Amino acid sequence: MSRRALTLLLAGFLVLAFGVVGAFRPVPYVVLSPGPTENTIGEVDKKPVISIKGRQTYPTKGALHLVTVAYQGGPAAQIDLLTALRGWLDPTVAVVPQETIFAPDRDPKQVEEENAVEMTNSQDSATAAALNELKIPYAMAVSVAYTEKGKPADGKLKKDDEIIAVDGKAAKDVTAVSDAVKAHKTGDNVVFTITRGKEKLDVTVPTVAGPKGQPLVGVTMQAKYKFPFEVDINVGDVGGPSAGLMFSLGILDKLTPGELTGGKQIAGTGTIEPGGTVGPIGGIAQKMVGAQDSGATIFLTPADNCAEAVKAVPDGLRLVRADTLHSAVQALDALRTGKGDVPACEAG
Template sequence: MSRRALTLLVSGFLVLALGIGGAVVDVPYVVLSPGPTENTLGDIDKQPVIKITGRETYPTTGALRLVTVAYQGGPTSQIDLLTALRGWIDPTVAVVPQETIFAPDRSQKEVEEENTIEMTNSQDDATAAALNELKIPYEAVISVASTVKGKPAEGKIQKGDRIVAVDGEPVTRTDEVSKAVRAREPGDPVTFTITRGGEKLDVTVPTVAAGGEPIVGVNMQPGYEFPFDVDINVGDVGGPSAGLMFSLGIVDKLTEGQLTGGKQIAGTGTIRPDGKVGPIGGIPQKMVGARNAGATIFLTPAGNCAEALRAVPDGLRLVKAETLHDAKLALEALASGKGEVPSCSG
């Protein structure tokens, strides 16, 4: 056998060995890629993404698309080396250390469950923000998420209870409850007025010291009682980053006219009940997903503008969104061709 043929044979074996090794060797990385988009004004499996009952709604056109990031990998389904290498080569995806997505002390299932809870909470916050924007009143409530095992509230206060007063003083925010409890001395009792199954009850709970402060062992979460029903259906999508697009979809359905102007608009951002838009992760992949879906305008949280400018796909216009009100005004200006449209570039 000639030296050249031997060299080619050995090289071929090495390439084959590396290929086989790369296909079977797992690596602790996660591949992030553009995920599917959903039109919040449209349907999923013949069901509306946003369904409003008990209030007049108006027809809409165009699209207000929420965007997502798909991932491969995780503690229970690690990717192989070849998948990671392909990701490093592909400019539309990102390969990140596994621990940036899944903390070492949390399982993949726990992260996914947390994302589901965040999505549910973001839907409520989005509805509250939309109603605030439209000056539609609603009631803020405090729900009991859980009680801490071994603490005084266990067995006395239950998950799902609503706290309406502390020692006779009405409360509507979780921080008001916490402040009232911390005003006691450890060992002092606190009387909670709660509603449970439509019945109002007074429940007295002693405090105990924890970290030098009095507590009763109640985990709370803010909630709302809206004057009509807003149901949001997004399938398996998790996390809080669709809040802005949910709010805009609700606003569009509850007001006359076409907020989109018939355009294909995508965007992202968390939302607070006061309408403040927060930054999110995976902005490069979300912009690619938006452009692949035909969007020409991308509503971008102000906190993501710098990163977005470095990776924006051709044909996608970045519109800066600091609040729901700002985003609504920007869309109205785009639809009419009049008014200022805030940009990530200035």
């Protein structure tokens, strides 16, 4: 073999070797794929997803599927380049920069804690929204879930502090407290009136600039409700707030006579406010694939996700726009009875 041929062979081998090694090097991306679904009027591990005690309930039929997104990767378990490339070639998954899921200034454990708090808040907000829809009264308070280490609230506000006012204005709910903080300029002081045990205190906390420039104090809050009966939601290790709408619909279906679904396989997604407003979520394309895989033919879609959903909707899945819990109930009534308008998603 000539020296030139040997050189080319060696160079080709080195290129291949570097390529193979490079393919298995970790990269800062996360793969999002369709996650598991759960029927909110069904069971998980032989236990009802939604259990209600102390109030009459009614039989249900069909399904109200919550949908999820599974992710692979993250700071603690980065994917390799080959996995990312496979994801880019698969139309049912998305490959996104790691920082879109895991903020650079937050560790994975903190993200998990936030997801757990968001899921608890989502379940409570879903119950509150369902009771508001049925005009059943309840009591509510805003409490501190935890503070972020190194942020201004750390050491000043404590877990389980009940926030009763911000700058002298009553703390109606978590959103109101958050909005009151955001209304300040970075560097301003925020005065929280709290109860800690039997003590009432005014706690002054300065704001700092958050990742997007908005002022924050570094406190995560949760609503503490006192409902007139017990509502228990069991979904295993599913986290985040995006199942709120489907929880509310499941609670409503169990608390009212008749079948909300008409026996159909319904799926959907969306955050929920206690007042019934449905908010947008992430991963809509993957969630629609998961909905179709679960056998659903109708997908309740937050209004703000409609434009994106229309572009990626799988064949055979009908998109129904959900602005509020009330409008979602009306849409399901129209689908069941064949009477009334069913709001559809439209391209933006």
